[in-house]
Amino acid sequence: MVDRAGFDSHAWETTPLGHSSGWSRQLHFMCDFLMCSKQPMFLLWGQERSFIYNSAYQDIWGIASQDALGRPMEEVAGANWSVLEPQVEHVFAGKSFIQTDFPIAVSGQPPRYFDFSYTPVYDYETGKREVLGALCISTDVTARHMAVEELSESREALALTVDNVAEGVALVDSSLALLVWNEPFRRHFGYSRAQITTGMNAMDLMVETARRGDLGEGDPQAIVEALVHSIRSTPHQTLEIQRKNGRVLNLFRQSLSGGRFLLVSQDITDERTAARLKDELVSTVSHELRTPLTAIAGALGIVGAGAAGELSEKADRLIKIAQRNSERLILLVNDLLDVDKLQSGRIEFRLEEADLAELVQASIEHNLPYAQRGGLTLRAEVPQAPVPVCVDRHRMLQVLTNLISNAVKFSPEETEVLVRLEVEGRRARISVIDRGLGIPPEFRDRLFQRFSQHDSTRNRVQQGTGLGLAICKSIVEHHHGAIWLDTKTTQGTTIHVDLPLKPEVGGASGDGT
């Protein structure tokens, strides 16, 4: 290490500087200054540019030897001299400068970064404006360098993200200056490249959009002022923008800290078109299928009723088969339409007070002929007193009928299907219990999903649409109820439906069970 003792005992006489007794006072002073300083620094002195450095400077290069002390820099630097020389000569010409962020990597360590500040040292003893040496003071700026690098990396990552998402993105500050925007945002709103620039006033963009009529009819300035007002007064907002060119945009705004806000735009034209086409298709299916079905069911109904003349027994049986199957087709069309309506939330529920016990009886009666054909017993266990609920009668009958017909469908002959109605607290519970094969565990999770149907149906005529339970679930949930499979049942299948009782009923009905 170049400590004071090492410095003093150095063999200076072997260097161009000669023995220290022959040095100028200024060189002594400069060397004292270097030896005392904790700041890494070096001095190049005299015509030979002799290299003098302190221990702090040694540390940054990770060297302990003081062999280089006093030797000409050209020798010490070796191949690097060609790079170093112009800088050194610059200082000797009387110029000072700072070299920044110079990386130094010491054996296997991550690089550290240094600023090197070069200063000419003039001859103060003679008073001549002659440069005797070059002083270089270095500062470790690794922390600053890393921070800048991280910042530029995160800026790059942000730009990369913003430029590569499908959504349009724009960030605006409290003074409405556009801080960040991406290409999809420009395209969604149809701004030319000249029209949108970082730092511009976002108000100008809004006015341009309003002027094109993309924000509706009216005075563009007034539309934009109303928009800015809503931006200032609400934390977030979703706008559907119907552009004049036919595109439909979904624009979401989220206010952020410091009065900034983020805009995210999506082009939803294709989704809208698809939704419209689907609605049209459903409507077409509804009309195009129901019209011929009406003719078929109508014709069969008239013939089947004997209104077109007496039928032979065989013809009557055939007509009944045709009737059953046309009914099945009608149910299928209805199911498909119901699912579509439930899915899009367009189904209408007309709630009215009803006696659940009566609905259970009605749905059992409806399924009775069907059950008897399969040699099954269909039995109801209902309380004596009415069970008042507030339901859409038609839809609730649809649920019960569906559950009972499922139970019948999956029951072996000569068994019983039981429908039990109980009141528990403020809720009514319907349980549909059969003695069939039960539902295999692997199928249970999908039971209430659309188009799920287990193939263990006894192959009678009554295969369903695979939509029934999905529809039931939707309807029950619309009534704030729940439907689930009893997994504790070991034999057969039990499905429970819970419905809230109609509020404010007397205790009598509840005590009926």
Place this chain on the structure above:
Amino acid sequence: MSLRVLYVDDEEDLREVAQMSLELDPEIEVRACASGAAAIEEIDAWHPDLILMDVMMPDMDGPETLRRMRARGVAVPIVFVTARAAHTDVQQLTALGADGVVAKPFNPLQLATQVRRYLDSG
């Protein structure tokens, strides 16, 4: 007393089935037309007591035919037969001046009864 029902539908098979369904009631007399325009002419010639009409028809659809009939002073009940008989559809048709809606597919054995309901109340 015989009741005259005019059935309007562009579907020939449906016209025939509906006519036969309605005629299961011996007191109902039925004539069928394939278009709104033909129906308007038939009204002037035949003076039906009730008009039963499809909604979706080419050229002139049900609501448009209804509008023209009402504009011409036709005051007898006009009932639509439609595959789209959801509550809102019914409300829309009623708002246009329809007296009622029969859902497709209809039960052929009950069609006459359904139609009579509008005649009795009218």
